[in-house]
Amino acid sequence: MSHNVYLYIAVIAITSYLIRVLPLTLIRKPITNVTLESFLYYVPYVTLAVMTFPAILSVTDSPIAGACALAIGIISAWKGASLFQVACGCCGIVLVLSFVL
Numbered sequence: 001m002s003h004n005v006y007l008y009i010a011v012i013a014i015t016s017y018l019i020r021v022l023p024l025t026l027i028r029k030p031i032t033n034v035t036l037e038s039f040l041y042y043v044p045y046v047t048l049a050v051m052t053f054p055a056i057l058s059v060t061d062s063p064i065a066g067a068c069a070l071a072i073g074i075i076s077a078w079k080g081a082s083l084f085q086v087a088c089g090c091c092g093i094v095l096v097l098s099f100v101l
Helices: 001-025 034-058 062-080 083-100
Strands: none
Touching: 034 062, 062 083
16 A cells, blocks of 8 residues: 555544544634534535435436436425325336326
């Protein structure tokens, strides 16, 4: 193994550590800025959406099946279905459409 690999791993480890530790050490008072507070509130949801959306459309053999599953998931979640029901509905739609398409 090259010595560069150890350097890369060390840089990644230090970067990850600093990203987690610096906010804890630098921000000691409660956040009072409404804009910053709302930004920090929505960061996990946006990150999850950015990681999930491309996978939904590209994980199946047919992008049409992924798009239909996405639509069914959005509609069923909007109507108040639980996460398990949404996941089962999306998987069922992909399964049926994979046999049809």
